[in-house]
Amino acid sequence: MRNGGLAARPAPAPPRPTVTSRVLDIIGAFTPDRPALTITQIARRAGLPLSTAHRLVGELTCWGALERDGTGLYRIGLRLWEVGALARGPVLREAAMPFLEDLYEATHENVHLAVLDGLDVVYIERISARDAVHVFSRVAGRWPAHATGVGLAMLAHADPELQERAIAGPLRGFTPRTITTGPELRRVLAEVRRTGAAVSDGQVETFAMSVGAPVFGPDDTVVAAVAIVVPASGWEARSLVPVVRAAARGISRALGAPRALRRPESARREG
Known part of the structure; x- marks a missing residue:
């Protein structure tokens, strides 16, 4: 559509989420009511593609921010508790x-x-x-x-x-x-x-x-x-x-x- 002979500019595309924001979304998927999640639940609650969630969850697990039990459920890991304990504590x-x-x-x-x-x-x-x-x-x-x-x-x-x-x-x-x-x-x-x-x-x-x-x-x-x-x-x-x-x-x-x-x-x- 034209206005005064000039084409309307398309709206700028929203910024793509950063890796940091995706990692924080994964950590934020865990709540007191849902302390243990499957990889599918993490992806859904974090709003991420399953492949992306799988890759990032794997990295977080290797670092110790998440832990995976014998049933395949993930929980917040002790490494994250150690870091969190430094906050004003x-x-x-x-x-x-x-x-x-x-x-x-x-x-x-x-x-x-x-x-x-x-x-x-x-x-x-x-x-x-x-x-x-x-x-x-x-x-x-x-x-x-x-x-x-x-x-x-x-x-x-x-x-x-x-x-x-x-x-x-x-x-x-x-x-x-x-x-x-x-x-x-x-x-x-x-x-x-x-x-x-x-x-x-x-x-x-x-x-x-x-x-x-x-x-x-x-x-x-x-x-x-x-x-x-x-x-x-x-x-x-x-x-x-x-x-x-x-x-x-x-x-x-x-x-x-x-x-x-x-x-x-x-x-x-x-x-």
Whole structure:
């Protein structure tokens, strides 16, 4: 077709996927619900021709990013776990473990250490007793930050732009108690900054309550959060807040956070 005597230019062809993007699509094909896949399933979930998937999966298996069992199913390999463990993990976990273990001994319930990734939390450590209250969290698992104690503790001290993104929503509801409106989330984050702790009571499951506190790094920005998750009945948040805040402060001190090296405001008033 012509317009004013000039032929219309064809639309540019979309860029071809790179080898890197194809490899990432293969790794992304594995999920907690589907941790083991056949080569055909990998190709379909990654959107790749079977021959391409077969070649790339073979290379990933040789390197150790994937493993193939005796039935022909592929899983994420230990080499990839080793690399993934380097992400914010070693120094933070080493500093946190003594305090996480103390929190566990105090309750024999669930103890979490998590970091913020966008508007999600990613759990990097969990200690739990066999008969502790049920939780959905798992190491390397994700959960929306607005519904969790660790997430609220970190969002309250996050960059204001990220806070506004969270407040703008949408905010997914899990129970009738989940925060689902921006004004409510803004109010809760202000309360977390005031008290130094976050309480998520029945937001993920009505029978579980999480009490979290922020962990700060050497530049005094929030780098993680620690929390206890206990049954909603039989526990009071106010009895858990001091021990969770103390654990978070101890981890922050171990990481060299200036605010944790100063005496708490309450201690200076008492002195």
